[in-house]
Amino acid sequence: MTPKQTQRLIKKIADIKRALATEKRKFGGYDDSRGLRYLPTRYYLQLADYKGGLAYTRWFAKSFPDDIGFPDFLFEWSILLFKAGKFAQAKAKVWQTFCANTYVLDKFFGHPIQPIQKYEWSNLAQAAFTEYFIYSHQQADLLDFSHWLEAFMASELFIVHKDRYLILHQHLQGEEDVETRGYLRQEANQLEDAIEF
Structure with missing residues (x-):
């Protein structure tokens, strides 16, 4: 992965986090009907940033405790846990x-x-x-x-x-x-x- 591609993925993650934070401020909770919250795990895997990916999944579990997630998201979460030795x-x-x-x-x-x-x-x-x-x-x-x-x-x-x-x-x-x-x-x-x- 080129440095430019890496920066692009980092920006995508930051943009998603910013959009979700804006929703929380605006609505007092998350109204993520677009499903943005499921995308960062894929980007963290592409970056091989397993520590950052696990930090994100901890935030996800805390912020969306009743969210069962989509199968690909859960699979990505499995990979992040494995790569972190958990x-x-x-x-x-x-x-x-x-x-x-x-x-x-x-x-x-x-x-x-x-x-x-x-x-x-x-x-x-x-x-x-x-x-x-x-x-x-x-x-x-x-x-x-x-x-x-x-x-x-x-x-x-x-x-x-x-x-x-x-x-x-x-x-x-x-x-x-x-x-x-x-x-x-x-x-x-x-x-x-x-x-x-």
Whole structure:
């Protein structure tokens, strides 16, 4: 990356922070309907500024505590945690990424995307998202992360939780009984929220 490209990315981050600060002053909170808050993680990764990226994600978590984030944003957050040596937190964020979009990790590794019949807001939208996902296990700057992620995804704990999560969502898709759906949804939520790797 040239010094000019570096300066351009630094300026983009500063502009986003300034725009968000202006919203907070103007509205007393954030009204970021444009989704600017999701962009800096990508820029921090491009800059290889993992410390700055983690500082940003800490601010994000504090400023938007109820924001579940988009899958690519969560994936970028996972990389930042990994690059900073925070492996347990990186595993939890990878799991959160998987729960947000079960196709992202396959897309990263170049596996063909095979839509699974499961309950979610839209199988097509989930699958279409992966067309815009820009990360690959072959990127030179992500090779260490790629090897680590591959080993983590092959771990028994990840496989067991992944399989159970998919089974629950497959049952949810066809279940019409309200009470049964409630139990299935509750277990799925517990899997999403309470996993510690």
